[in-house]
Amino acid sequence: MGVDGVFRAKKGKVVMSLLLASALLVTACGGKSGEAQDPKGNASADTKEISLLRPSWNNLRPASSELWMWQEYEKMSGIKVKWEELTDIGEKKNVILTRGDLPDAFYQVDWSNGELLKYGQQGLFLPLEELFKEHAPNLQKYLEENEDVRKGLTSADGHIYATPYIDPYPEGNRTIRLWINKKWLDNLGMEVPKTTAELEEALMAFVTKDPNGNGVNDEQGWYMPSGSLGWTFEQMMMGSFGIGNGGRKALGNFIYVDDNDEIQLTITADGYKELLKYENRMYKNGAINKQAFSGVDYDKWTADAAKDTVGAWNWAAIDYIGESVKDDFVAINVLAGPDGDTASLTDSQVAGASSLVVTKDAKDPGAILKWVDYFYSEEGSVFGYLGKEGVTYNVEDGKKVYIDEILNYKDGIGLGAFQYVDNVYGGYFPYIELSPEVRAAAGRKEAPVYTDLTEETLPSVMLPDLPATIQEANESSSIIADVGNYVGQMRVEFVTGTKDIDKEWDNYIAQLKKMGSDKYLEIKQTQYKRYKES
Structure with missing residues (x-):
């Protein structure tokens, strides 16, 4: 069983069972300290x-070569x-692959599953699954004990071309x-709403009953x-309308897993039609802000929030709305829908599937994996986020x-820590995230406890990006571009009521089919079958 499924009750609160301590007791670096190893496991003293x-x-923050964490890890690892650090790397990464000499590895660079497969089959990226067994014992152990992570990293050709960014905690930023x-x-x-009907009632009260008490009708609902x-x-509401199983990545790709463990499209489902009606009703009544689709940027929103005019909003962490x-605000992870359905909007624990990618020009792939494997240990996770006791x-x-x-840094604790350690900003680090409790304690805070986020309210399936062949990736990307714009x-x-949902629904479905939605669904069903069989 993966970490996602392990919960235990304690004093009425749901907390994650901390498996990392037992799952990651493998030492960070096998062999003699400071020695690198080649892919065959032979010591290579000249690889430094x-x-x-x-x-x-x-x-x-300082450049990586000047950052305390990397200077310290050089001493630790030998x-x-x-x-090499580049801005706008997403726009440049494919051009970089045409260079005569590639870096030994790409670090914290976002490659899609299709790109990993394409460049892996071209020989630019190395398959790593066999190398893990010799040179990455911490990561190998985690993959063996968490099948969902291994499946989420496995490409359509059966190879793994990258090490992951793992977040085992659904009560953190995954939701x-x-x-x-x-x-x-x-x-x-x-009371705090527990159903979609109660939420609608609360938001309507927010915009009609002057809850901020200033005598001005300036309150907004959502x-x-x-x-x-x-x-x-x-x-998030898809979980309340019966089409939320599958997790954030699935819903972001317009798919969900039905009660028969089959992939279906969210955007053509009856539940989606009812959800649109729910949104339309709240928009019409002012419970959803009239500028939901244009006119408000982040700065304006936070300025309005500081004036006590925001009733509800969505994000993983509370800090997004500003300190003042x-x-x-309090959190709601799930709301029971008209038929009692619930499922939180929670992502797979594979938070990033391409955190470190080793290239064909790597002189010693084993040494690179040995170097990064430390960050898949409990000690390495602490070092990457917190640093060292007595220093950072x-x-x-006991905390x-x-x-x-760091605590008093002018731009906040997160950026304060970023002046010393790397794994606090930007995501996609090759490591295992620390628990929300440990991360909160680092800033002398307490992590919130969510009584409504339980094994029963989590999606039963939380999919990573599904493994695609090159042909599937090409076909689906062209379809989804048109479909996404149309949806x-x-x-x-x-939602705004410009078109009547009941009257236009059949035309809407017909247009999606014309754009290739049936073919897209077929591709995703094939990929899900491949994922389950990997």
């Missing part, structure tokens, strides 16, 4: 430098890294949740930067807490 290409964060203004609920004598509705609120009002953190009452220079356009028209 590797080259890694990564995104640049130098506008926010391996010096020659860093997009609804945040509702608890202060306003208290002022109105209302309100976020324009364009957020479809991939935040709407996707964040304590006014101290222990207070690891950042030093004052976005029709969402605006259906």
Whole structure:
């Protein structure tokens, strides 16, 4: 069983069983300290430098070569890294592959499953699954004990071309949740909603009963930067309308897993039609902000929030709305829908499937994997996020807490830590994320406890990006570009009421079929079968 499925009750609260301690007790680096190894496992004393290409964060912190963490890890590992850091790497990465000499590996670069397979089959990226067994014992052990992670990394040809960014904790940033203004609920004598009907009632009260008490009708119901509705609120509500099983990546690809363990399209489902009607009704009544689709950027939204005018919004973490009002909100992970359905909007624990990719020009792939494998140990996770005791953190009452220079950094704790350690900003690090409790304690905070996020309310399946052949990737990408644009356009028209949902639904479905939605579904069903059989 993977970490996702392991929960235990404690004093009425649901907490994650901390398997990492037992699952990751393999030592970080096999062999003698400081020695690299070649792919065959032979000691290679002359391999002391590797080259890694990564995104640049130098506008926010020191260059990697100057960062305390990497200088310290060079002493610990005996391996010096020659860093190449580029801005806009997403636009440049494919051009880089045409260079005469490639870096030994790409670090923290986002490659799609299709790209990993394409360049792997061209021989530019090395298959790693056999090398893991010799040179990455921590990661190998995790893959053996978490089949969903192994499946999520396996390409359509059966190879694994990258090491992952793993987040075992659904109560952390893997889940997009609804945040509702608890202060306003208290002022109105209302309870935190548990159903979609109760949410609608609460948001209607927010916009009609002056819950902020200023005598001005300035309150908004659900309100976020324009364009957020479809991939935040709407996707979360899919779980309430019976089409949310499969997790965030699945819903982002317009698919879900039905009760028969088959892939279906969300955007053609009866549940989606009912969800659009729900959104349309709330938009019409003002419970969803009238600028949901245009006119509001992040700065305007946070400025409005600071004026106590925001009733509800969606995100993983409370900090997104700003310091001044964040304590006014409480989280809702699931809402029971009209038929009692619930499923949280939670991602696979494979938070990134291409965190470190080894290239054909790597002189010693085994040494690179040995170097990165440390970060798949418990000790390595602590080092990547917190650093070292007495240097970047101290222990207070048994908890690891950042030093004052980090806690008091002018731009906040996260960027303060980023001046010393790497695995706190930007995501896609090749490592296993620490628990929300440990991360919160680092800033002298407590992690929230969600009583509504349980094994029963999580999706029964949380899919990674499904493995695609090159042909499938090409076919589906051309279909989804047209379908995505059309669905976005029709969402605006259906929710705002420009088009009647009942009258236009058949035409909407017919247009999707014309664009290739049936073929897209067939491709995704094939990929899901391949994923389950891998």
